[in-house]
Amino acid sequence: MDYRIEVEDLNVYFDEAQILKNINLKIHKNTVTSLIGPSGCGKSTFIRTLNRMNDLIDGFKHDGTVLLDGRDIYDPKVDVVELRKKIGMVFQKPNPFPKSIFDNVAYGLRVHGISDNNVIKEKVEESLKAAALWDEVKDKLDMSAMGLSGGQQQRLCIARTIAVNPEVILMDEPASALDPISTTKIEDLVHKLKNDYTIIIVTHNMQQATRVSKYTAFFLNGEIVESGLTDRLFIEPEDKRTEDYITGRFG
């Protein structure tokens, strides 16, 4: 089947606390999948499990399997650095480096050993164009990224992520810190990027989930209550709790 990521019976613990319970989810290639649910339901923990960012946290334990293209990403033979190159991540709060706009996008390339300046230049331009930021910054690539607006910074972070050609892009509420116009731009961008990348987006905003994603998974208290086609899930949810959540009865 055309699955990029397959998660089977995943349990995640931080010390003694169980954060994720028996998660099963398949992510289709080159589609957008939204993860929705109230705060603290485990959405962010879940996507951080997919690129092994949770490894950085003391007390992180898991069982179950996470397959990327059929290979277990927690296999001891897997190189975490290679994995994170394949699975990029965009964070909730834009986090450009305190470097120039150019150096931010070139960062991943340089880190992965590309030193040919022409290649880097080309790739930076291509990535900034793909992130719909090129026209706004092409004349000030030497300026610090910290001087950009929040929305521009977030698109820069997306450019930085796609510069290293990932297969998957994880987005952890990428628009929640942005104004409505910037949010629209990010959503348009997600639409455009799904042709080339598999995107998993955590969102608080249910309208956003319906606008951008083909599939949706609803998380509650560390479990997936329901997942499936976004249109189906929002129009005729199978579970009462899903219905309560999407109609705004809690959360």
Added chain:
Amino acid sequence: MHRIISPKIAQNIMKALFWASGIITIIILIVIIGYILMKGLPVMSLSFLFSDPIDSGRAGGIFPMIISSLYVTLIAIIVATPLGVGAAVYLSEYAGESPIVKLIRFGAETLASIPSIVFGLFGLAFFVIYLGLGWCVLSGGLILALMALPTILQVSEVSLEAVPKSYREGSLAIGATKWQTIYRVVIPAGVPGIATGVILGLARAISEAAAILFAVGAALSVPISIFDPARPLPLHLYILATEGISLNNAYGTAAVLVILVLVITVVTNTLVERYSKKMMGR
């Protein structure tokens, strides 16, 4: 219970007290620097700055002392900066919270509070005699490095720890290794703070007399090699004053020392500010 004074009056009294504390601090600084400059500036002239001392410093200038000061301080900074920053990187990025970390921190704090004359005695015993370096620029520079080390370490550690976690996460998430993250993102972001630590360490090193008293010798000529003896400004000042050679020239030397520290601080601060501006885009 009745209030003795109203909150509003208490507020004004406290405000006045804080204001006074601030003002007194500034006044002390102005009085000391003003007094030194008042006494010292008349002595300062081009020939005082650029000629050799005559008759043990009764006349002539202090050119060799200026060079000596810059020389020993440079050696101290070259030795102490990589060590201090390296230890700070270890403490803030790698070590976590373990007994060894507490021991290193305790060591740095203790090192910072050892009296400088004790450093001087150690320098004599270890560098001059045991290692056989003799009375020279290198011995003095190494002692000053030990004295600057804890300051550089402590300030660098704080500034590295202040680098937002989000930078580190952004770098790791793109597939950078921990080391790449540290040297490409964390250290550059921490540079302004590290520079502050280096300046503080440098200021401590350049103004030390007691620590190098037994280590650099007291030569009156310009040191060329690192194995030449030297006489940095504070030491010259000490000798001029205590041996009653020339109080006037002692004030002149003091004024030069104060101005030297001021110039170094202002120049470095300007560079750091420019760097931060470029980095942060404002």
